[in-house]
Amino acid sequence: MTVAHHPTEATLAAFAAGTLDEGRMLVVAAHLAACPDCRRSVRMLEATGGVMLDDLAPADFAADGLVRAMAQLDAPPAAPVAARRAETIPGLMPAHARLLAPYDLGPWRWVGPGVSWRMVDAPTLPGGRVFLLKATGGTALPDHTHTGTELTCVLTGAFRHEHGRYGPGDIDEADDEVDHTPVVEAGSDCICLVAMQGRLKLNGLLGRVLQPFVRL
Numbered sequence: 252m253t254v255a256h257h258p259t260e261a262t263l264a265a266f267a268a269g270t271l272d273e274g275r276m277l278v279v280a281a282h283l284a285a286c287p288d289c290r291r292s293v294r295m296l297e298a299t300g301g302v303m304l305d306d307l308a309p310a311d312f313a314a315d316g317l318v319r320a321m322a323q324l325d326a327p328p329a330a331p332v333a334a335r336r337a338e339t340i341p342g343l344m345p346a347h348a349r350l351l352a353p354y355d356l357g358p359w360r361w362v363g364p365g366v367s368w369r370m371v372d373a374p375t376l377p378g379g380r381v382f383l384l385k386a387t388g389g390t391a392l393p394d395h396t397h398t399g400t401e402l403t404c405v406l407t408g409a410f411r412h413e414h415g416r417y418g419p420g421d422i423d424e425a426d427d428e429v430d431h432t433p434v435v436e437a438g439s440d441c442i443c444l445v446a447m448q449g450r451l452k453l454n455g456l457l458g459r460v461l462q463p464f465v466r467l
Contacts, residue, residue, distance in 0.1 A: 254286040256421040262402070263289060267296035274375030274446040277350060278422075281404040281444050284346035285420025340383075340442065342407040344419070347444075356383070365390035365435075371444070379448040386410070388437040399449020401425040408441030410434060 258266070258279055265271045266279045283290050313319075340348070357370035365387040373381040378399070386392065388408070402424055409418040412433045417423055435441045 253418075254282070254288075254420040256415065256417055256423060257286065257289055258282060258402075258422050259424060262424065263292055264296055267293045272375045272379070272446075274371075274373045274379060274381035275402050277354075277371070277373050277381065278402045278404045278444050278446045280350055281347055281406065282420055282422045284344065284350065340406075342439070342442070344406070347406050351444075359385070366392065373446075375446060376448055379446065381444070381446045383442055384445050385440055385442045386433075386435045388435055388439050388441070390435045392433045392435075399426070399447065401448075402446045404444045406442045406444055408439045409436045410441050410443075411436065 257263075262271070262275075262279060266276060266283075269276075271279065283293065340351075343351075351371065355372040357372075359367045359369045361367050362384075366385070368382045368384045371381040371383060375381055383406075384403075386408075403417075403422065405417050405419050405421050405423075407419060409416060410433045411417070414423075416436075
């Protein structure tokens with residue numbers, strides 16, 4: 252697998268620092284599962300952060316810190332997590348299947364001809380959501396931009412738009428300044444993991460007609 256599109260340096264640094272919300276952490280983790288170069292970058296960033304922590308002055312330990320820590324150890328175990336709804340999705344890398352396994356997945360819902368989505372129950376920022384987007388081979392999505400940000404990792408299949416080809420493991424970062432028209436390559440479904448803040452904004456006359464029916 253050759254990964255051509257990577258997260259920005261700022262996104263990788265935020266991932267290494269643990270400052271991304273869980274939804275975007277999940278999308279970046281899906282990319283890292285397929286990209287050894289970015290895994291090495293994250294390890295370097297984590298090591299750099301560790302050195303910086305060593306240079307910080309020690310913080311005072313709370314007076315009741317030990318008592319609270321021991322109380323946590325003595326607390327009863329959490330109730331078992333209910334059975335997940337994540338059935339096998341054909342074509343996923345084992346690493347991607349393991350990443351999704353802890354999350355409840357909603358049913359596939361129709362978006363438009365050849366396109367459907369399902370919610371991934373991962374915590375994210377207010378006004379955001381995490382979902383799987385599936386499009387059949389040969390499908391052309393309407394020209395669109397975004398009212399917020401969109402972080403996408405391709406899990407299976409591939410698509411193309413004005414900025415290149417995106418295959419398994421590739422990351423596509425977009426915001427309200429990006430205008431693109433993705434077209435799915437023929438031959439197989441394309442499934443992407445997406446963390447989105449805001450909404451899609453469809454462009455052109457057709458977009459204005461379809462916009463009321465698009466819930467992404």
